Amino acid sequence: MAQKVKLSTIGESLGVSTATVSLALRDSPLVAEATRERVKAHALEMGYIYNRRAASLRTSKSGILGVVVHDIMNPFYGEILRSIEMELDRSRQTFILSNHYDRVEKQRDFLETLMQLGADGVIMSPAIDTPKEDMDLLTQNGLPTVFIARSVPGVDLPVFRGDDKFGISLATNHLISLGHKRIAMIGGTDETSTGRDRYEGYVSAMRKAGLEVKDEWRIQGPRTKAAGFEAASQFLALPDRPTGAVCWNDLAAIGLMSGIARAGLRPGIDISVTGYDDLEEASIATPALTTVWNGQPEVGRLAARALLDRIEGKHTPDGDLTLIKPELHLRQSTSRPVEGA
Amino acid sequence: MAQKVKLSTIGESLGVSTATVSLALRDSPLVAEATRERVKAHALEMGYIYNRRAASLRTSKSGILGVVVHDIMNPFYGEILRSIEMELDRSRQTFILSNHYDRVEKQRDFLETLMQLGADGVIMSPAIDTPKEDMDLLTQNGLPTVFIARSVPGVDLPVFRGDDKFGISLATNHLISLGHKRIAMIGGTDETSTGRDRYEGYVSAMRKAGLEVKDEWRIQGPRTKAAGFEAASQFLALPDRPTGAVCWNDLAAIGLMSGIARAGLRPGIDISVTGYDDLEEASIATPALTTVWNGQPEVGRLAARALLDRIEGKHTPDGDLTLIKPELHLRQSTSRPVEGA
DNA sequence: AAAATATCCTAAAACATTTTAAATTTAAAA
DNA sequence: TTTTAAATTTAAAATGTTTTAGGATATTTT
Numbered sequence: 001m002a003q004k005v006k007l008s009t010i011g012e013s014l015g016v017s018t019a020t021v022s023l024a025l026r027d028s029p030l031v032a033e034a035t036r037e038r039v040k041a042h043a044l045e046m047g048y049i050y051n052r053r054a055a056s057l058r059t060s061k062s063g064i065l066g067v068v069v070h071d072i073m074n075p076f077y078g079e080i081l082r083s084i085e086m087e088l089d090r091s092r093q094t095f096i097l098s099n100h101y102d103r104v105e106k107q108r109d110f111l112e113t114l115m116q117l118g119a120d121g122v123i124m125s126p127a128i129d130t131p132k133e134d135m136d137l138l139t140q141n142g143l144p145t146v147f148i149a150r151s152v153p154g155v156d157l158p159v160f161r162g163d164d165k166f167g168i169s170l171a172t173n174h175l176i177s178l179g180h181k182r183i184a185m186i187g188g189t190d191e192t193s194t195g196r197d198r199y200e201g202y203v204s205a206m207r208k209a210g211l212e213v214k215d216e217w218r219i220q221g222p223r224t225k226a227a228g229f230e231a232a233s234q235f236l237a238l239p240d241r242p243t244g245a246v247c248w249n250d251l252a253a254i255g256l257m258s259g260i261a262r263a264g265l266r267p268g269i270d271i272s273v274t275g276y277d278d279l280e281e282a283s284i285a286t287p288a289l290t291t292v293w294n295g296q297p298e299v300g301r302l303a304a305r306a307l308l309d310r311i312e313g314k315h316t317p318d319g320d321l322t323l324i325k326p327e328l329h330l331r332q333s334t335s336r337p338v339e340g341a
Numbered sequence: 342m343a344q345k346v347k348l349s350t351i352g353e354s355l356g357v358s359t360a361t362v363s364l365a366l367r368d369s370p371l372v373a374e375a376t377r378e379r380v381k382a383h384a385l386e387m388g389y390i391y392n393r394r395a396a397s398l399r400t401s402k403s404g405i406l407g408v409v410v411h412d413i414m415n416p417f418y419g420e421i422l423r424s425i426e427m428e429l430d431r432s433r434q435t436f437i438l439s440n441h442y443d444r445v446e447k448q449r450d451f452l453e454t455l456m457q458l459g460a461d462g463v464i465m466s467p468a469i470d471t472p473k474e475d476m477d478l479l480t481q482n483g484l485p486t487v488f489i490a491r492s493v494p495g496v497d498l499p500v501f502r503g504d505d506k507f508g509i510s511l512a513t514n515h516l517i518s519l520g521h522k523r524i525a526m527i528g529g530t531d532e533t534s535t536g537r538d539r540y541e542g543y544v545s546a547m548r549k550a551g552l553e554v555k556d557e558w559r560i561q562g563p564r565t566k567a568a569g570f571e572a573a574s575q576f577l578a579l580p581d582r583p584t585g586a587v588c589w590n591d592l593a594a595i596g597l598m599s600g601i602a603r604a605g606l607r608p609g610i611d612i613s614v615t616g617y618d619d620l621e622e623a624s625i626a627t628p629a630l631t632t633v634w635n636g637q638p639e640v641g642r643l644a645a646r647a648l649l650d651r652i653e654g655k656h657t658p659d660g661d662l663t664l665i666k667p668e669l670h671l672r673q674s675t676s677r678p679v680e681g682a
Numbered sequence: 683a684a685a686a687t688a689t690c691c692t693a694a695a696a697c698a699t700t701t702t703a704a705a706t707t708t709a710a711a712a
Numbered sequence: 713t714t715t716t717a718a719a720t721t722t723a724a725a726a727t728g729t730t731t732t733a734g735g736a737t738a739t740t741t742t
Contacts, residue, residue, distance in 0.1 A: 006698055017722045022700060032720060049482065052457040053394040053403065054698035057727045062394065064458075073419040082414065085440070094454050096437050099426070113435050116393040117405075141390065229625040261627045284570045286602045286627065347728055358692045363730060373690060395728035398697045688739070693732100700726085708719070 005048045014042055025050075056118055065095040065307065066114040068107060068124040069148075072099055074224070075279045076249060076296065077125070080148060083300030084123065091308055093120070100127040108134055115141050121307045125149040128191045144310035148303045150192055156319035158310075160303040162294040164194050167326030168201035171246050171274040171292050174328055176209045178336050180244035180272060183211070186231055186256060187222035187248025195248075198276075202246055217242055228252035232259020243271060243337040250275035250282045250291055257285065257333065272334040288331035295324030346389045355383055366391075397459055406436040406648065407455040409448060409465040410489075413440055415565070416620045417590060417637065418466070421489060424641030425464065432649055434461070441468040449475055456482050462648045466490040469532045485651035489644045491535055497660035499651075501644040503635040505535050506542035508667030512587050512615040512633050513546035515669055520677050521585040521613060522552055527572055527597060528563035528589025536589075539617075543587055558583055569593035573600020584612060584678040591616035591623045591632055598626065598674065613675040628673035636665030 003009075007018045007025075014021075016035065024031045024039035031039075056062040067084060069077040081097070088095055096114070100107035107127045111134065114122060121144040126135075135155045138145050147159040175183050185202045188195040199218065206213045216238060222228045228251060235245060235256065247253035253275035257267035267273055268287035275282055275291030282289040302322060309316060344350075348359045348366075355362075357376065365372045365380035372380075397403040408425060410418040422438070429436055437455070441448035448468045452475065455463060462485040467476075476496045479486050488500040516524050526543045529536040540559065547554045557579060563569045569592060576586060576597065588594035594616035598608035608614055609628035616623055616632035623630040643663060650657060 004698095008698080018699080019701080019722055019724095020720085022698095023721090026700090030720070035720080047481070049453070049456045051398075051459070051698050053397050053459055054727090055700070056394050057392075057398055057698080057729090058700045060727080072413060073416060073423065075414060078414040094437065094458070096435065112390075115390050117435070118392070118394055140388070225622055225625055255625060258625050258627050281566060284566055284596060284599050286599045345728095349728080359729085360692055360694095360731080361690090363728095364691090367730090371690070376690080392728055395697090396730070398699090398728080399730045401697080684742085686739100686741070689737080691736075692734090695732095696730085698727105702723100702725090704721105704723085706719105706721070708717105710718080711716070712714080 005043075005046045006051065007048075010039065010043055010046060010048060013046070014038060060118065062118040062120055063093055064114075064117055064119045065093050066110070066119045066122040066124075067095050067097045068100055068110060068122065068126075069097075070100060070102055070125060070127070072097060074251070075281065076251075076277050076294075077149075079279065079296035080300040080303075083297040084304045087301050087304035087308075093308075102127045104130055104134065111138060115143065119143060121145065121311050123148060123303050123307055126152050128189075144307060146303050146307045146310070148299050150194055153193070158303075158306050158316060158318070158320045158322065160299045160306070160322045161194070161324065162299070162326050163323040164197040165201035165204075167276065167292045167294060168198040168246065169205040170326060170328040171276065171290075172202050172205035173209075174290070174330075175244040175246065175272055175274065175334060176205065176211065178244075178272065178334060180242075180337050181211055182217070182240065182242035183244040183246060184217040184219065184235060184238070184242040185246045185248075186219045186235065187228065187252035189220050189223075198248070222252040222255065223248055225251045225255035225258070228255025228257075229259040229262075230255075232256050232263060236260070236263055236265070244334070245271060245273050247273060247275050250277045250279045250285075250289060253289055253291065253333070254281070254285050257287070257289075261286075268333040269335060270338060272337070274334060278329050282329070283331065285333070287333045290331045290334040291329055293327045293329050295326065298324045346384075346387045347392065348389075351380065351384055351387060351389060354387070355379060401459065403459040403461055404434055405455075405458055405460045406434050407451070407460045407463040407465075408436050408438045409441055409451055409463065409467075410438075411441060411443055411466060411468070413438060415592070416622065417592075417618050417635075418490075420620065420637035421641040421644075424638040425645045428642050428645035428649075434649070443468045445471055445475065452479060456484065460484060462486065462652050464489060464644050464648055467493050469530075485648060487644050487648045487651070489640050491533055494534070499644075499647050499657060499659070499661045499663070501640045501647070501663045502535070502665065503640070503667050504664040505538040506545075508617065508633045508635060509539040509542035509587065510546040511667060511669040512617065512631075513543050514550075515631070515671075516585040516587065516613055516615065516675060517546065517550045517552065519585075519613065519675060521583075522678075523558070523581065523583035524552070524585040524587060525558040525560065525576060525579070525583040526587045526589075527560045527576065528569065528593035530561050530564075539589070563593040563596065564589055566592045566596035566599070569596025569598075570600040570603075571596075573597050573604060577601070577604055577606070585675070586612060586614050588614060588616050591618045591620045591626075591630060594630055594632065594674070595622070595626050598628070598630075602627075609674040610676060611679060613678070615675060619670050623670070624672065626674070631672045631675040632670055634668045634670050636667065639665045 007021045011018045011021045024036040098110040125148045130152045149161050151159045222231045260267040275289045278291045278293035282291045348362045352359045352362045365377040439451040466489050471493045492500045563572045601608040616630045619632045619634035623632045
């Protein structure tokens with residue numbers, strides 16, 4: 001490869017100082033119009049590549065943003081990420097992504113890497129049981145941070161997420177209004193605040209309607225299609241089997257429906273199923289899934305926007321909770337319970 | 342935030358030079374055992390954070406790897422990425438990810454960013470119509486690069502992918518052996534070499550069996566569930582409708598099956614469908630999908646390994662093509678054509 | 683005890699930028 | 713013209729590491 005082109009290379013070949021070249025390339029009003037153009041043209045011609053790490057060393061701005069989620073292969077996070085990507089595209093920031101798979105050490109490693117790289121900020125959906133100290137590390141190092149979907153108790157940072165209690169009540173009430181009396185809740189875990197909120201929402205909707213809630217109707221765990229599929233047999237084997245299932249998310253719901261179909265029953269007719277998130281996929285599932293839209297694009301967009309604002313010093317108040325209002329999207333996976341069920 | 346801790350801070354507070362601190366932290370044999378431990382303990386205690394950009398400025402190694410794919414939300418790439426992640430985890434490299442959505446400008450922007458950040462290497466599945474010049478930019482700047490899944494014609498770099506022609510012939514021959522005479526090929530595009538290879542493989546399998554191949558049996562395009570779903574109506578409306586469909590990938594196949602079911606026909610019985618990739622999801626689709634395993638974990642692992650080797654200077658020969666041997670995974674989405682169809 | 687060797691430590695340069703105060707040139711005003 | 717002001721340009725310091733050639737000590741050999 002040819003000798004590396006740097007600011008001074010351009011300067012020398014043009015008979016001006018490095019300072020001028022630097023200023024010119026960044027459109028400073030301190031250099032004359034004519035010079036600026038000569039410099040830019042020359043830089044292009046010589047194949048100059050801006051060295052961000054040198055710049056960042058001097059300015060302590062890296063243009064790097066960190067994003068940490070549970071698992072990017074989960075389309076729920078995928079959709080959020082997509083909208084973060086769009087929002088960031090406009091602002092010349094590069095983002096670095098990591099999954100934590102709910103392992104705090106992996107998450108900590110990544111946060112450390114971000115600090116080493118001098119990241120400008122972090123968007124995170126923290127791992128279960130993330131200790132407050134890990135978050136303190138970030139603030140001590142002056143890393144602006146916002147939470148999406150989840151948060152860490154006792155840590156005062158902006159949170160962007162859907163209103164879980166309300167959202168799950170939409171699904172539960174929908175089944176109740178169709179005439180279902182025995183309704184299970186499948187998937188998710190009480191280890192996250194989101195999990196607890198949704199379970200609470202489900203229970204209180206049931207109670208409000210004067211319906212019984214049984215412990216064995218709560219099948220904790222499933223968050224993926226595979227797990228939902230597995231859970232089907234457990235669900236179907238329930239004594240006095242429920243006629244409806246409110247699922248943790250669309251993935252679990254779709255998996256559950258698959259499992260139900262595999263067992264020879266008709267999801268949407270014999271068993272009503274609701275999802276949560278309204279992934280793109282929900283509408284083409286068989287049957288099309290009744291689900292709760294959870295505002296992924298909004299969450300991503302607002303979180304990214306808020307982070308950029310924080311980085312620019314527009315100090316939005318700490319600990320702000322932004323709740324996106326979920327909406328029920330009716331499709332074919334729910335219907336009146338069959339006679340005598 | 343407290344005053345930033347750097348090597349010299351530690352050095353001063355310990356009465357040794359910065360050089361010693363640097364050497365000690367990196368376990369150089371040049372410093373005495375005792376000193377090393379004193380330094381390390383102190384660094385930890387003071388909350389020292391290694392400044393990678395400063396280091397990288399000096400060493401011109403950044404520890405950053407770039408990964409560019411079409412769309413990370415496509416689980417095919419997701420699975421590859423997962424295995425790249427695993428391989429890289431062991432080697433303290435951070436990777437930066439970008440989707441190009443088959444837009445060369447977006448891809449070019451990202452490659453430029455990588456060079457600005459001083460990335461150590463790139464793993465890419467290039468966008469359709471990536472010009473050779475864009476790749477030249479990388480090599481001119483000394484950026485080791487390997488291709489996955491796709492490549493750029495005329496560019497001599499290692500490629501890791503499945504053997505498409507062979508893979509698609511597995512699926513096609515399977516349908517033929519079940520007794521299907523009219524078989525469509527759905528999804529993918531002739532704009533990529535992979536697309537052309539697979540179509541060729543399908544055509545030659547058909548010809549070899551003495552079967553006719555009709556132009557209208559080739560429905561180009563679908564690569565996603567939604568698109569596969571859409572394509573169902575077009576497929577079902579075909580005059581003298583085929584009894585089997587070889588699909589571009591699992592997503593298109595699953596979408597197609599959904600569409601078929603929605604139209605009241607039974608996928609796997611009335612219409613046999615094969616997928617490609619064997620995503621995790623294939624086995625829990627309804628019906629479970631017969632598909633061609635495409636070696637995603639192998640592709641990711643080998644590509645990452647090869648890139649790391651190149652970075653370390655073990656100069657593997659250019660233009661090496663590593664073909665993973667696909668395997669047919671039989672499930673319930675294929676069966677003998679129904680009587681008289 | 684001197685010489686030779688091994689061990690440990692450090693000074694200083696280098697990496698490629700940005701920024702500021704000051705120097706220089708050009709233009710405007712007197 | 714000279715003086716003053718405005719417009720350009722630049723020198724030099726700063727950012728936090730790594731690395732290398734030597735400088736000190738301590739240890740071993742003569």
